[in-house]
Amino acid sequence: MPLFSLRRDGLTSPAWLVLALLAAAGAGWLGRRAWRRRRLARLFARPLPAFARDILARRAPLLARLPAELKPRLEGHVQCFLAEKTFVGCGGLVVDDEMRLTIAAHASLLVLHRDPPVWRSFSTVLVYPESFVAPEVEYDGPVEIHRRHVRAGESWPRGPVVLSWADVLEGAADPGDGYNVVLHEFAHKLDEEYAEQPDKPLLDPAGRARWLRVLSREFERFRRRLEEGQEDFIDEYAALSPAEFFAILTELFFERGAELRRRLPELYEQLAAFYRLDPASWETFPSGKPRSASAVRCTETLPTPANWPHRCRRRE
DSSP: OOTTOEETTEEOHHHHHHHHHHHHHHHHHHHHHHHHHHHHHHHHTSOOOHHHHHHHHHHOGGGGGSOGGGHHHHHHHHHHHHHHOEEEEOTTOOOOHHHHHHHHHHHHHTTTTSOSSOOTTOOEEEEESSOEEEEEEEEETTEEEEEEEEEEEEEOTTSOEEEEHHHHHHHHHOTTSSOOHHHHHHHHHHHHHHHHOTTSOSSOHHHHHHHHHHHHHHHHHHHHHHHTTOOOSSOGGGGGOHHHHHHHHHHHHHHSHHHHHHHOHHHHHHHHHHHTOOGGGSOOOOOOOOOOOSSEEOOOOOSOOTTOOOOOOOOO
16 A cells, blocks of 8 residues: 555555654754754853963964954854864874864854854864875876875865864964965855855845956956966965965955955955955054965865866975
8 A cells, every 4th residue: 555545534544654753853853953053042142261262362363353343253153163063183183272262263253244053064173283195186188197285274075174283373373474274274165155055145146246257357367467477465376266266365355454455455345245344444463474375275166157176275
C-alpha cells in the first residue's frame, strides 16, 4: 500500500507517522534556531571582561581608532565569534586566549553593522605558528605540475580560515601599513557569505550595480597602471583577480582609509557603503611603509562575474 494512500477517514497510519516525524523535526529545527538567536543576542549584549580588553589594547592597536559608539558592537561580535567558532592549533601551536581574541576582534571589524549570526560558511579557524607550506597542483595542458607555496593565510570555500600567527601579529602591530592578514582572509569569507545568501544581500540592487561598475573599472585601471610600470600604493598582488583586489582594498580601507579616500574616492565610497563604516574619519595613526605581504593570502568570490579568476599570493 502506498505510504500516503488515502482512506475515507484520512491518511493511513504510516503516513500520519511520517508527517508527525517531519513536523517534530521541523519544530526541533526552528526551536534550535530560535534558541541560537536568543543565545547570540545575550552574548552580543555582553561586554568583554577587563583581561580581554587588556589583550586587545596590546595586540590590536587598530581598534583604538574605533569611535566609542562602535566599541560595544565590536565586543558583542567578538563574544559571538568566540562562542561559535573553534580554534585549532597546527604545527604544534597551542592556541590561547590572546590568539583567539586578536583574530576574532579583527574579523569582527568587517561586520560591525551586521547583526549576528554572521560567518555562516565555516566553523573552524586553523592557526599555524609561522607561515605554512601548502601543496598546489597546476596544469600546463596534459602536464601536471606540483608546487609548494609558503602562505600567511588562506580561506577555503565552505571550509576553515587558515592563518599564520606570526603574520597575524606582524599585520596587527602596525595599523598604518595596509597589511593585515586577518582582514584579508575574512574579507574573502564575507565575500563567500554574500555569494551564498542572495536573499540577504549586503547591497541593494542599485548599490550592487554601482559596486560592480566602480570596482570593475578601477580594477582594470589598476592593472593598466602596473603594466605601464607606474608606482601604486595598492599592493601589486591585487592585480591577480578582482577577489584579491577587494581583499587588499579591505586592508587599505581599515588601515589607511584617509589615504584611500584621497587617492581613489569612488572606491572608498563603495567600500564605505559595503561596510557601512567611515574609517577615514576615525583617529588615524601615521601610515607605515606600505609592504607587500611575503606569503600567500588566498581567495574566494565577491559579487563579481563568475569567470573572474581566483589566485593565491605566493612566496617562491
